[in-house]
Amino acid sequence: MANSLLNDPEILRELIMDHYQYPHNHQLTEDKSYASVHMASDSCIDDITVQSLIRDGKIQDIRFDGVACTISTASTSMMTDLLKGKSVEEANGIIDNYFSMIDAGEYDPDVLEEAVAMKNVYKQANRIKCATIGWKAMRQMIDESEKES
């Protein structure tokens, strides 16, 4: 999608709704070689599990499932699209940019692609957790994979 479109609030809203109603990579696997993080202890309602397969410094696959609000579901769905196939290094750069955006800091919209739809979440402080829950799970799995290697 051309980046100019990602400045249009209507399009960004549609993106969030679309990722919420039809989340991508929204099925967990039984495959034991995947790392898995269950995010439930930080929030009253959102309860999601994120799985990933990180091999040879590259994120081969990401999946998730669970019960969560629009912001949690859509932000996690966008994260899976964005980080799948990236090197760990690239992924870390994208995650840093995303967290900075959510924190009302500076960020590079080009690397965040559709995830820029979350750019205004910082205005609703109580929803910041929602917008970061899946991303934190992914960061945790990357950190663990780096410790192992």
Added chain:
Amino acid sequence: MLDVEKLRQDFPMLVNQPDLIYFDNGATTLKPKCVIDAVTDFYTSHTSNVHRGDYAIAATNDRLYDGTRKIFAKLINCEPNEIAFLHNVTACLNQAAYGLGKMLKEGDTVLLTKAEHASNLLPWFELAKEKNLKIEYIETDRQANISVESFRRAMHEGVKVVSIAHVTNVLGSIQPVKEITEIAHSYGAYVVIDGAQSVPHMKVDVKDIGCDLYGFSAHKMCGPGGVGILYGKHELLEKMEPLYRGGDMNARFSSDQTVLLKNAPVRFEAGTPDIEGVIAAGKAAEYLMEIGLDEIHEYEKELRAYLLEGMQKLDNIEILNPDNEYGPVAFNAKGVFAQDAAGYLASKNIAVRSGNHCAKILHEIIGTDQSIRASLYFYNTKEEADRFVQAASEISLENAVGIFF
């Protein structure tokens, strides 16, 4: 009839936030000026500790603090020495579980419902684990009401404690606590009641109910935070172990570790209490009694019925407790996650609670683990209900996401 417009002037929050619709009274309530003044007076004119000072201000505070027991005794019809001040209703229920737990033995049963708040479940879960007790649940209908018959079926010789909410926190089901107590007592079981959602909204008479312990929070009845009120039958309080030990609650102790506790209720109030909070809580109780608890109850019932009628006309809204006459209106907007819907209402300056409301096993009764709760109080109005229904009619996925743009 309540003069609601006049009463609203007593609440600085309502005056300072004229556009706010505060329908989150189940979580906490707004405070009238007389309560706020009682707290600030303590800080500006008569600060001291209680039960330890030999000067005039300290004596004043002893009189005010202990005198507040009389106010609450009047509110719920008991003796002043049957009122202990703890820190919230959660502390009351933890004290109940701890104190009664000492009297229970392995294999005894504690009877609860799945509609209880976490504070009336987790202390019992922990006790059950520690003492190897059984936890059983009284069957309720889909709107969490216990019938006398279903209670009778749940009751048996092994049950030593029944602990239930008088009014449930999500659905507002009013339980037949008097009948339940009578049946439970005929089996020799203790009855503990969580009154967090009842005392603020209706006349409660603990002697008439006959229960053994009854707890509630001041902040849900126009009082300040940090004060829970635990009623207990005096003979039970005298034999119940306090959860906390320390200053003020002991009469004397010596190096050989012998300890003599003070009599109830002070033995349950270890350490410096929330003195200003307790004094202000007394003001809140007096304020409610002056308005009249029966009048408050009638007005809230009428207002709830009005709100419910408006909400039931909306195609996008599903009501979870349409048949309950009282308490919050619990609902969901079709296809919209509860927190997203509450976010949309918030964008219209409406305060509600969304989620599972700390009642995390209620979904086993109602079949959904999340909802929005609009909980009213006597200072809410039909005009607010109209604005609320209008905003609720606009809840859609599109609008809920739209608040971010």
